[in-house]
Amino acid sequence: MIKGDFLNKMSIRWVVALKEEAKAILDYYKMVLVNEKTLYPIYKNVEETHWLTISGIGRHNSAASTSYLYTISHAPKWTSWINIGIAGSGKGDYGSVCLVDKIFNQNSNITYPATMPKSNLPKMSLVTTDMPILDYSSKELIDMEGSAFFDIASKLTSKEFICIMKIISDGPRDDIKQLTKLKIIQLVRSNLSKISEVVSYYENLSENENQIIAKPDIFYKISSNWHFSLTQFYQLENLIRRLDVFCVNEDIMELIKHCKNSSSVINALNSKIENSKIDWSDV
């Protein structure tokens, strides 16, 4: 992708274990299969803002497909990562959707997702196991992927951009054997409005982060007109970001239009900063 493609775009990546869990999400966000021959099925929408992979069941699949989606989709730094799926629960109500705020795996490692969206959805702890377990006692949520997804996603972005949502599908009063493909599709579909509300928080987060991280347009213009060393690139970026707050592009270009080389560009911009006085009544 070239830099212009990223401008003002949010970026969401979904990792979902089962096709039935993904069905309603794919429909809602209008994602279609990218290619039949990928290692894990990959879907995306036309704008390429939402990408989704079907990981299959288990921690290994979840970890591998998260990495795979990252690579295939060229997920930028400001991507929000979402894992959604069904889960067993010894405490919650069948059919309700929950946000996960504490994750255990079978090695007793515990991780904590960070700041979450303000939401009325209940928050619960998740235990990720390698084998299905039917002893639901005292466990808030049980799945087979969450911890692995979180471990990998937190290597790709900061924790604030990672979300695990679970829909309670079985428990002491709701036999897992009664769970059918159709029921799974319906469980997700019936929670779509709540899910999309949470996702919109992550869409905004991603879009805002993009706008903060993105280099000002004029940076690309200047860096293509003169030859800058690596150190000068950093200096230029820093100066342009600062000048961009109080100067319009035309004024910046005017400052440097007679510069013969990169050093004189840096000096001219530096001099502008050194002589600047913020007008606090205008901030």
Added chain:
Amino acid sequence: MIETIYIEKKIKNHPRTKFILNKFKKSRLLEIDKYTEIFNKRSQNFRIQKANPNLILAHKNDGFVLPAPEGFGIGSSENFYFSHMFNCIYDCRYCFLQGMFSSANYVIFVNFEDFDISIKNVINKNINSKITFFSGYDCDSLALENVTGFAKHILPLFKQYPEVDIEFRTKSIQREPFMSIEPMKNVIMAYSLMPDLMSSSLDNKVPSISKRIKVISDLASKGWKIGLRFDPLIYGQDWKFLYENLLEKVYNSIPLESIHSVSVGPLRFPKKMFKDIFKLYPKEPLFTGPLSNSKDIISYDMKIEEEMSVFCKNLTLKYLDNSQFFRCFA
């Protein structure tokens, strides 16, 4: 509203933990082993956490009282600080905390009694020196007083040592416990101030300057000693006019005999810290000012620092004695 409170298992039954939890009945409670499981982990974003911080209740194991950084003092030969809390409810754009921690969650250490022991040890070891303690270097010392009760806890200790000074530095308009008790001569209520125009842009979620001045005036009238901290000094258009207005307003609102000291301090960041903060807030107007790098410290030019300090000093000396004015560099 604090959505989630993480509680170290070790202090889950501590009376102070229960006292604090009682104030947040709707929060979700999660038990943890160590606050470091949550706080200051890698892959955290301070800016995003700051929008909706959670609370961590923890036990502090060591480092209760530390020597204050060089250049941080108001006349004593020995200066120490302690922080019962990490992070602050305010969001000031020049604050070093945003570059020091990767996490914006609040950590409250509930074992105040261990602070007491360390403070007494330090006093006993420095019995022949003039000592000042600074409360709340890693937080605002009073902003969460109604939750923690730390000042209320620590004041009786300092009553036993009238020759030892303690400074509570704050931007809050917290009046209690100070309005309810007799003033203590060794307690300095120190307020960070800057011109209103700058404060309204830089001091996010902080009470306005006029509200702070009102509280200063009330506490001074009650008999508490006041410290005025023009720190950091912020540069910009009409800075002389803005600082002159502020200083005149303050000196004409407070009984001058209540003023213990006035200090000014420059805007300075270690290079690495500045880089981190700039990454978080690249569109912040403060960073568009004439800041430059000298010996890995990002600051205004020395000439600017000097001019601003001298200007504030000269104005102050119209009202106060030279011995009450300090320049801080930490």
